[in-house]
Amino acid sequence: MRPRDELRSRLTALCVQRGWPAEEVAVERPNDRARGDWASPVALALARPLRRAPREIASELADALSLDSTRWEEPEVAGAGFLNFRLARPYLQDVVRRLIEEPDGHMRSDRLAGRRINVEFVSSNPTGPLHVGHARNAALGDGIAALFASQGADVTREYYFNDAGRQMDILGASVHARYRQMTEPDFPFPDEGYQGEYIADLAREFAVEHGDAFRDVPLEECLAEFRSFAGERISAGIRADLERFRVSFDVWFNESTLYRDGRTEQTLEELKALGAAYEKDGATWLRATDYGDTEDRVLVKSTGHPTYLLPDLAYHRDKHERGFDQAIDIWGADHHSYAVRMQAGLTALGYPADWLRTVIYQQISLIEDGEEVRLSTRKNRMVTLRELLDDVGVDVTRWFLLMRKGDTHMTFDLDLARRQSDENPVYYVQYAHARLAGVFTRNERPEWDPALAGVPGSLDRLNAEREIDLLRALDDLPDVVADAADALEPHRVTDALEELARRTHLWYHDHRILVDDEHLARARLALARACANALREGLALLGVEAPETM
């Protein structure tokens, strides 16, 4: 059992035993680590109901705990009545053994084993290349999926293509117009058409493939041709960009299949049967206000065509029927009101409130030449994921997009990213790994390498202050990853890895590893190996490489 969980359950048990009102005892990090590894303010909370001094309550709990001395030092009562707990040396030193014996298992857990979780993300329409906003979506979605997987969940990464809507027609018409303009410069461009340069590129590709065959064909007769050509090319580009970004999907779901199988109608019928849908003004409405939305929403327009909402509800109903215990959707802030109506629809269908969890991330503002760049697929200015990867690379892009929590309005300074990319913290973390790796590649005592010799018996020689700090940073990681998974917040992992890298650099700077004292040297080599393993596992979790040399 993890130390924090041990404290929580022991303290809770003691309170229950005494009949004290404590359903769940808080165990948290002291804000100053010098106070201890964990702390509980439980005595402060109990002071009033028990009408006793908090320090007195804390002392009673401390005396009653009788913790295992190989894991814990004696608890302390401090301040107004805090209980402070410090992990014992043998426990901390043992983290090195665990990291060497199971190099890729330190941050893994099986607490979500058997849970089937669907993470749907990106899901960009195939009407244009992925831009930096989609990149944030991709990084977050993939990071969250990886976090769940690390906790033992059975994770499916899924991409939903809206390939059935009017946007695809506009795309086809846009490419068609550019194609015609190659020979007729005055050919009209659709009012709502996509302006990007990539449309003209697609038109040229179309011309290479089909020549003049469609020069004189009216749009009505060849729209399907242009639509599918453009859609397929763009989809292929999206897949290629994502693959390069190290994001791979298990399921590519096409909206069009929902209509083919009649699942939109089934969903509509079910909503009607449940009394959650009604007719008004010739349209069919969802009673979204009954489930927390600010107004009711149209499911089927008076024209008889469904809105976006109905197929999306059908799609999530499909996920539910495929047996997922939980669905996670990653959406940009421009969809936040949409998340509310989705939740309303799913609640109406009878799903538990937390079956769908939506992660709403805020827009990225791009700064280039000191000015804000407005992002738009329709207009011709955007920064694509591909350009971003060309400029700063996969590792920097992923790290940068993951290191901030989703609800910050982040700014991405392109000039800074391009010009001063060595200042990015990802290099700091990667360098820590490369430095440690260097110790082993240049090791003049290969026989002391724990990879060959096994875990040394001299781990109790790791007692320098910076060694203990480093051991603590290593032992923190499993809790950080577990909490990050529960909170859907990958940035907690980047923070923890930066902290680990900092501790690694500090230790490396102050202490020589290959000292003459064989027992100490073996212990330090083991610590170096343990740190390298932890850095590698943590970086891998985030889809970032851990280079041996830089």
Place this chain on the structure above:
RNA sequence: GCGCCCAUAGCUCAGCUGGAUAGAGCGACAGCCUCCGGAGCUGUAGGUCAGAGGUUCGAAUCCUCUUGGGCGCACCA
């Protein structure tokens, strides 16, 4: 006008279910390589946590209002 999100050091951001003197990186200034990798390390300066009330033993964190910013308010997708 209504709804959602945000406001913490010069800049970019952390601060985990409210807890004990508010942190990091970058930037600025001053230092450290005879030594396993200096993409490193050490030190200094820099904050009325947007403002005002409230709840609480305790508030950057919860509630209300105000100010400022982003996003959304379609029988578009």
